[in-house]
Amino acid sequence: MKKVIFLIALVAFSACKNDNKKTGTSSDGEENVVNVYTHRHYAADQVLFKQFEETTRIKVNVINASADELIQKMSIEGAQSPADVLITVDAGRLTRAKDQNLLQPIESDILNRIIAPHLKDPENYWFGLTKRARIIAYAKNRVDSSDLSTYEDLASDKWKGRILIRSSENIYNQSLLASLIVNNGEDEARKWTESIVENMARSPKGNDRDQVKAVVGGEGDIAIVNTYYIGNMLNSENPEEVKAAEAVGIFFPNQNGRGAHINVSGAGVARYAPNKENAIKFIEFLISKQAQEVFANSNYEYPVNPIVKPAPLLQQWGEFKEDSLTLSKLGEFNKKAVLIFDEAGWK
Amino acid sequence: MKQAGSKNIFSFKYRLQRLKRDSNKWAILTLLILFLIVLPIVSIGVKLFSGPGETWSHIVDNLLLDYIGNSLFLIFACGAIVLLFGVSTAWLVARFEFPLRKQMEWLLILPLAIPGYIVAYAYAGIFDYGGTLQLILKAAGLPFVRFDIMNKSGLAFVLGISLFPYVYVSSRAFFLNQANNLMEASEMLGVGPVKTFFKLMLPMARPAIIAGLILVLMEVLNDYGAAKYFGVNTFTTGIFRSWFSLEEPETAVYLSALLIVIVFSLILLEKFQRRKLRFNSNRDNNMRLNRKQLSSKMQFVILLVVLLPVLLGFLLPVAQLIYWATLTYENVFNLYFLTISVQSFGIALLTAFVSVIIAVILIFFSKWSRLGFIKNIAKLGILGYAIPGAVVAIGIMIPTIFIDRWLIDIMDYLFNVDMGLILTGTLVALIYAYVVRFLAVAYNPIESTALKVSNAIPDSSNMLGVGNLRTFFKIEFPLIRTGIASAFILVFVDVLKELPLTLILKPFHVNTLAVKAYEYASDEMVMEAAIPSLFIIVTVMLPVIFLNRLLIK
Numbered sequence: 001m002k003k004v005i006f007l008i009a010l011v012a013f014s015a016c017k018n019d020n021k022k023t024g025t026s027s028d029g030e031e032n033v034v035n036v037y038t039h040r041h042y043a044a045d046q047v048l049f050k051q052f053e054e055t056t057r058i059k060v061n062v063i064n065a066s067a068d069e070l071i072q073k074m075s076i077e078g079a080q081s082p083a084d085v086l087i088t089v090d091a092g093r094l095t096r097a098k099d100q101n102l103l104q105p106i107e108s109d110i111l112n113r114i115i116a117p118h119l120k121d122p123e124n125y126w127f128g129l130t131k132r133a134r135i136i137a138y139a140k141n142r143v144d145s146s147d148l149s150t151y152e153d154l155a156s157d158k159w160k161g162r163i164l165i166r167s168s169e170n171i172y173n174q175s176l177l178a179s180l181i182v183n184n185g186e187d188e189a190r191k192w193t194e195s196i197v198e199n200m201a202r203s204p205k206g207n208d209r210d211q212v213k214a215v216v217g218g219e220g221d222i223a224i225v226n227t228y229y230i231g232n233m234l235n236s237e238n239p240e241e242v243k244a245a246e247a248v249g250i251f252f253p254n255q256n257g258r259g260a261h262i263n264v265s266g267a268g269v270a271r272y273a274p275n276k277e278n279a280i281k282f283i284e285f286l287i288s289k290q291a292q293e294v295f296a297n298s299n300y301e302y303p304v305n306p307i308v309k310p311a312p313l314l315q316q317w318g319e320f321k322e323d324s325l326t327l328s329k330l331g332e333f334n335k336k337a338v339l340i341f342d343e344a345g346w347k
Numbered sequence: 348m349k350q351a352g353s354k355n356i357f358s359f360k361y362r363l364q365r366l367k368r369d370s371n372k373w374a375i376l377t378l379l380i381l382f383l384i385v386l387p388i389v390s391i392g393v394k395l396f397s398g399p400g401e402t403w404s405h406i407v408d409n410l411l412l413d414y415i416g417n418s419l420f421l422i423f424a425c426g427a428i429v430l431l432f433g434v435s436t437a438w439l440v441a442r443f444e445f446p447l448r449k450q451m452e453w454l455l456i457l458p459l460a461i462p463g464y465i466v467a468y469a470y471a472g473i474f475d476y477g478g479t480l481q482l483i484l485k486a487a488g489l490p491f492v493r494f495d496i497m498n499k500s501g502l503a504f505v506l507g508i509s510l511f512p513y514v515y516v517s518s519r520a521f522f523l524n525q526a527n528n529l530m531e532a533s534e535m536l537g538v539g540p541v542k543t544f545f546k547l548m549l550p551m552a553r554p555a556i557i558a559g560l561i562l563v564l565m566e567v568l569n570d571y572g573a574a575k576y577f578g579v580n581t582f583t584t585g586i587f588r589s590w591f592s593l594e595e596p597e598t599a600v601y602l603s604a605l606l607i608v609i610v611f612s613l614i615l616l617e618k619f620q621r622r623k624l625r626f627n628s629n630r631d632n633n634m635r636l637n638r639k640q641l642s643s644k645m646q647f648v649i650l651l652v653v654l655l656p657v658l659l660g661f662l663l664p665v666a667q668l669i670y671w672a673t674l675t676y677e678n679v680f681n682l683y684f685l686t687i688s689v690q691s692f693g694i695a696l697l698t699a700f701v702s703v704i705i706a707v708i709l710i711f712f713s714k715w716s717r718l719g720f721i722k723n724i725a726k727l728g729i730l731g732y733a734i735p736g737a738v739v740a741i742g743i744m745i746p747t748i749f750i751d752r753w754l755i756d757i758m759d760y761l762f763n764v765d766m767g768l769i770l771t772g773t774l775v776a777l778i779y780a781y782v783v784r785f786l787a788v789a790y791n792p793i794e795s796t797a798l799k800v801s802n803a804i805p806d807s808s809n810m811l812g813v814g815n816l817r818t819f820f821k822i823e824f825p826l827i828r829t830g831i832a833s834a835f836i837l838v839f840v841d842v843l844k845e846l847p848l849t850l851i852l853k854p855f856h857v858n859t860l861a862v863k864a865y866e867y868a869s870d871e872m873v874m875e876a877a878i879p880s881l882f883i884i885v886t887v888m889l890p891v892i893f894l895n896r897l898l899i900k
Contacts, residue, residue: 064862213477
């Protein structure tokens, strides 16, 4: 028993010592670092962080968690927060961070020049990094793509028992409904939500990939999913996922109207960023041609930098018209959207 | 007019005097530790006084019934599953000889090694369209029958099968140490084995079984990942929804409070039921255990019965993970995982050690203190387990940031230096949070073994002039060793797979395997999550096998 205790003490001691040394230097402020709180966990991001470290000699420290938790963390940390940059996978959360006074506006000619106005905060509190569209994946063998038209049309009776979509817990669904509230008004959006619940093939469960698989399995005929999941499935290591993704067609809704609903993954500089200069450099780097190409080709997201082409696969799907709604609106109506989901019984 | 000499025992003054008389150092230390443990929970609970938030009525109207219904369903369904598998396997392993028994002893603990949400993904992967089952059926030329596991019952199954080892570990400890003499007495009196089990062993083992069961139920109520993936609304998904999607921490706190009420009513209900029965049968518990030798046919049947939960809770999900790992091996695997394994291992070990010490302190100090109420409130220390990890994390941050700010101000005032955050974002805060969260896991098994040590031994030791501490190390510690070993294993395993709390509180540079697995899974890269999950399982296996030896010696 004594040996065990000794061993444990040794491990404990070395762990603490190690840690102190590391945090000690990184919180010094003298060393060149940028502390990133991010909701993105893609392998591509790690590649980019490495590249940034190599070209600028600025060390990237990362905390990975969901955006909600990171926002909560930043707000409790307050003025002592070590965070320099907050990265989320949707515009709604960035707007929320801005509203809670956790971000600061930054002046950057590069960012203002490259990023389209609707893809960033009007007051420069945050900037989009990559775009993803929420589209309709349909069973090629059972659905004629000419039957598909708009998000609004999915509420009609012909789709009864045929729609697959995940839970309203998911931020992409919340943003989609928020966009419908802004575009069509609250009452219409409420009616739409109720009809979609009626038209669902099953009670919402699983993730976006599961919806596509269920289309192929015949549980429903169309699924509402994000583009990059289809891209990832087509390039999956699992042959069954590839098969499933190949069996569905991609349809961008509302092409004759306002365009397909898009969302961005984006970044903002923290209000109390101890390394503000580095933070701006970091975000500018992520928008650069070099970085945007990595984003585009590894996770099948659409780049926000217009000189960078999307991955070949996405180019095959063709260009599409995107809803140019200012994305900060999505954050504004997020809570309303959740309330409507609950009242309509969308799990 | 007061008469001299007589005291009104209800007077405040008398009570205060008595309090002063009975407050010994043990009482004060217990209160101090309890204060630290309860502080984060209280700092969240304070929000209760700021009202329920404007969406509370929205929740009550639209969601609450669903939350209560589903959570109760899970309590009963999972409860039934873990009792069935946990108690039966513990009994068979403890009392009967059969082939592979030694291996089964530790294999039965291993379902705990896989994070619940990973088991959920694995099962969904097996029954999926294009899933393993379909592939197997196709290869065998059989038609595919889709079995939908992603619903309420499926969730109860998945959680039950991955959590039953809590009950197995705690009831086995009882059967190993306690049951022998009673068993023999019962059999000598001509009572059959079945009747002995149901009439004698089961009621006797009840405190141990319940200790495990309460852990399971708290864990079930706490699950977020699996419930979310299966689309089942529970209290915990509701807490996350109101905290984050509706942006109302106040509402989330109300839901947490309701959850705590449910958990505590369960504990109280059990206490109330049990109060009539008081077991103190520690005599002869060092008697050599002799397992029954049955016919080889019966031995084979027992092996199958014991194998079933191992198969469902461990071998099947692990097989699915290994299959996924072979598909994604090239993209995911790198040697960095070994570094992360070592880090996770160290953190888990340290936390287990600290938790066990604190649990022992709470249990024994409150026993040594002469204040009655301390014994009752010591139980408050286990509250953290009923609260979702993310909420505990936030609760930890409130006081640690407060202390940090205070220190910063003092240092600034006295020495004019800005030293930044000391506790927040360090290993100290992380381990503090783990201890708050997992103290119940250490407390329950130790308490259930400590209850069986009759007071006569330490009392006589005290009377002979030996102090409490020395008595503890010389007498009680060896007697509750098995409880401590179980506590250690369980906390260790829990920390290794803990997620939401780690995400929020982990320092830069520190990474755990569970975080790594989550990073993939949260991007719907479930297959890629298989390799870090397998690393967790391997990391857990070594200490489980080692400590299991300690347990059954």
